[in-house]
Amino acid sequence: MTEFDVEGLQRRLAVFAAARNWEQYHTPKNLAVALSVEASELVEIFQWLTPEQSARVMETAETAHRVADEVADVLAYLLQFCEVLGIDPLAALAAKIDRNEVRFPVPEPPEPGNGHSSE
Amino acid sequence: MTEFDVEGLQRRLAVFAAARNWEQYHTPKNLAVALSVEASELVEIFQWLTPEQSARVMETAETAHRVADEVADVLAYLLQFCEVLGIDPLAALAAKIDRNEVRFPVPEPPEPGNGHSSE
Amino acid sequence: MTEFDVEGLQRRLAVFAAARNWEQYHTPKNLAVALSVEASELVEIFQWLTPEQSARVMETAETAHRVADEVADVLAYLLQFCEVLGIDPLAALAAKIDRNEVRFPVPEPPEPGNGHSSE
Amino acid sequence: MTEFDVEGLQRRLAVFAAARNWEQYHTPKNLAVALSVEASELVEIFQWLTPEQSARVMETAETAHRVADEVADVLAYLLQFCEVLGIDPLAALAAKIDRNEVRFPVPEPPEPGNGHSSE
Numbered sequence: 001m002t003e004f005d006v007e008g009l010q011r012r013l014a015v016f017a018a019a020r021n022w023e024q025y026h027t028p029k030n031l032a033v034a035l036s037v038e039a040s041e042l043v044e045i046f047q048w049l050t051p052e053q054s055a056r057v058m059e060t061a062e063t064a065h066r067v068a069d070e071v072a073d074v075l076a077y078l079l080q081f082c083e084v085l086g087i088d089p090l091a092a093l094a095a096k097i098d099r100n101e102v103r104f105p106v107p108e109p110p111e112p113g114n115g116h117s118s119e
Numbered sequence: 120m121t122e123f124d125v126e127g128l129q130r131r132l133a134v135f136a137a138a139r140n141w142e143q144y145h146t147p148k149n150l151a152v153a154l155s156v157e158a159s160e161l162v163e164i165f166q167w168l169t170p171e172q173s174a175r176v177m178e179t180a181e182t183a184h185r186v187a188d189e190v191a192d193v194l195a196y197l198l199q200f201c202e203v204l205g206i207d208p209l210a211a212l213a214a215k216i217d218r219n220e221v222r223f224p225v226p227e228p229p230e231p232g233n234g235h236s237s238e
Numbered sequence: 239m240t241e242f243d244v245e246g247l248q249r250r251l252a253v254f255a256a257a258r259n260w261e262q263y264h265t266p267k268n269l270a271v272a273l274s275v276e277a278s279e280l281v282e283i284f285q286w287l288t289p290e291q292s293a294r295v296m297e298t299a300e301t302a303h304r305v306a307d308e309v310a311d312v313l314a315y316l317l318q319f320c321e322v323l324g325i326d327p328l329a330a331l332a333a334k335i336d337r338n339e340v341r342f343p344v345p346e347p348p349e350p351g352n353g354h355s356s357e
Numbered sequence: 358m359t360e361f362d363v364e365g366l367q368r369r370l371a372v373f374a375a376a377r378n379w380e381q382y383h384t385p386k387n388l389a390v391a392l393s394v395e396a397s398e399l400v401e402i403f404q405w406l407t408p409e410q411s412a413r414v415m416e417t418a419e420t421a422h423r424v425a426d427e428v429a430d431v432l433a434y435l436l437q438f439c440e441v442l443g444i445d446p447l448a449a450l451a452a453k454i455d456r457n458e459v460r461f462p463v464p465e466p467p468e469p470g471n472g473h474s475s476e
Contacts, residue, residue, distance in 0.1 A: 004209035006125070012216050019225045025286045029165040029173035033285050033390055035193070036162045036397075039155035040278030042200075046148040047271050048263045050408070054148035058204050068206055071197065072215035074154070075208050078193055081161075085177050087187055089194050090123035096191035097131050106138045144405045152271055152404050159274075159397030166390050167382045169289070242447035244363070250454050257463045267403040267411035273431070274400045277393035280438075284386040292386035296442050306444055310453035312392070312435055313446050316428065319399075323415050325425055327432050328361035334429035335369050344376045 006090060010079045017080070028085055035077035042070035125209060129198045136199070147204055154196035161189035244328060248317045255318070266323055273315035280308035363447060367436045374437070385442055392434035399427035 017023050045066060046054050058064040082089045136142050164186060165173050177183040201208045255261050283304060284292050296302040320327045374380050402423060403411050415421040439446045 004213050006209070009209060009212050009216070012213075016216060016219065020223060027170040027173050028176060029168055029170060030285060032158075032162045032165050033281060036155065036158035036393065037278050037282045037285055039151075039158040039193075040275045040393075043151045043155045043271060044275045046151050047268060047275055049148055051146040051148060054146050055203075057147060058206075067204065068211040069215060071201060071206055071208055072211040074158075074193075074197055075212045076215065078190065078197070079212075082190060084174075085186065087177075087190055089190055090125070090128060092187040092191040093128050093194045093198075094123050094131075096188060096195065097128070097135060100135065104139060149404060152400060155274065155278075156397045156401045156404055159394045162390060163394045166387060166394055242451050244447070247447060247450050247454070250451075254454060254457065258461060265408040265411050266414060267406055267408060270396075270400045270403050274393065274396035277389075277396040277431075281389045281393045284389050287386055289384040289386060292384050293441075295385060296444075305442065306449040307453060309435065309439060309444055309446050310449040312396075312431075313450045314453065316431055316435070317450075320428060322412075323424065325415075325428055327428055328363070328366060330425040330429040331366050331432045331436075332361050332369075334426060334433065335366070335373060338373065342377060 006079065009075075010083050013076060013080050014083060026080060026084055028081060031077050031081040031084065035074060035081060038070060038073040038077055042067070042074060045070065125198065128194075129202050132195060132199050133202060145199060145203055147200060150196050150200040150203065154193060154200060157189060157192040157196055161186070161193060164189065244317065247313075248321050251314060251318050252321060264318060264322060266319060269315050269319040269322065273312060273319060276308060276311040276315055280305070280312060283308065363436065366432075367440050370433060370437050371440060383437060383441060385438060388434050388438040388441065392431060392438060395427060395430040395434055399424070399431060402427065 017026060045057065045063065049057075057067055078089065081087075136145060164176065164182065168176075176186055197208065200206075255264060283295065283301065287295075295305055316327060319325075374383060402414065402420065406414075414424055435446060438444075
């Protein structure tokens with residue numbers, strides 16, 4: 001289990017930006033755009049890999065570091081975006097999973113004696 | 120403070136995907152691509168807004184819901200990406216902030232009696 | 239008017255990729271992903287700029303070069319994507335403009351003597 | 358060979374935007390962002406497909422139409438971006454291919470009688 005928490009990281013990011021007078025750049029629009037730019041930098045690592053190669057990116061220390069670094073950048077902009085707009089990202093995700101459980105019902109298993117396995 | 124935690128949400132997402140047999144699609148490459156697609160759907164909400172308009176997106180209930188929904192989608196794919204590759208996203212971000220504090224030092228304030236205001 | 243044509247550039251790109259044995263990487267999926275990665279690299283140049291600053295990017299030689307370079311990368315992957323799938327990008331755009339002219343009709347100007355300007 | 362040309366399409370796009378008073382939204386920053394959003398909509402079609410499935414997207418009429426439609430949107434924003442900044446996209450691509458031919462030299466074939474196959 002991680003020893004870090006979302007609110008603590010959001011506070012560190014806010015202090016970091018304020019100390020450098022970067023808040024002026026942090027409009028919701030700019031933060032959303034920066035988030036998508038970082039997500040594409042993560043994608044760039046994978047763009048020419050086969051599905052199988054993509055499953056092994058953590059086996060090379062340098063690539064593993066690069067992947068974790070881009071994950072950090074994506075999360076940093078996501079948390080700052082949520083901070084400036086007053087969104088709780090974990091609550092938003094929990095609510096979305098609730099809705100998706102209704103929207104995409106689990107397919108029912110075949111009844112015993114009536115399914116493929118009985119053939 | 121949120122009542123949800125990252126690990127709990129990752130577990131719910133893993134159970135959700137497994138129950139629908141969606142794990143076959145969740146290669147790291149596909150999850151990174153899906154993350155970037157969702158980040159762009161968040162950007163789409165802001166693409167024609169001025170910086171000022173972008174700061175007021177939460178004032179309309181429908182847009183506020185749409186923004187929170189896209190945040191949830193981005194976070195969902197980020198957490199699933201981290202899960203399949205064994206990355207702790209909060210630890211990755213904490214490490215990145217540590218590095219950035221060295222890389223972007225806070226500019227020193229002007230010494231008293233020596234700044235622009237004394238001229 | 240440009241002295242270059244789309245088909246000629248597509249041929250050069252195809253010869254370039256074949257000579258380096260890069261065709262194996264050029265699945266439609268990979269080319270679409272590469273296109274979006276390059277589009278984000280173009281966006282990155284603008285991400286912290288105000289609308290006004292963004293209108294002046296060509297005034298600095300270095301930034302102007304970077305912008306044109308990213309435009310070239312976006313177009314390169316778009317043309318290669320169209321090549322492998324047999325799409326004529328100019329015909330696709332012409333058809334889309336035709337459809338959009340129906341979908342977004344031009345607002346009629348107020349009738350003479352009946353509009354706001356007569357008040 | 359296509360019967361359309363880039364300059365003609367740029368003129369149609371400019372007239373289209375002007376007639377609807379949309380030029381106010383067409384800052385270089387917004388057009389670059391819109392380009393990346395459309396590129397991601399193209400990617401979305403492919404996100405869960407295997408490389409093999411992605412090669413067959415034009416076999417279904419509905420998907421083929423969707424792909425061509427997203428290509429048109431990407432090209433529309435690319436051409437409008439170039440128009441507002443005075444960039445010739447075909448010349449930019451030709452210059453980039455020239456540079457890449459130097460940057461990525463074609464690997465020399467093994468000399469006859471000296472290659473791996475002779476071992």
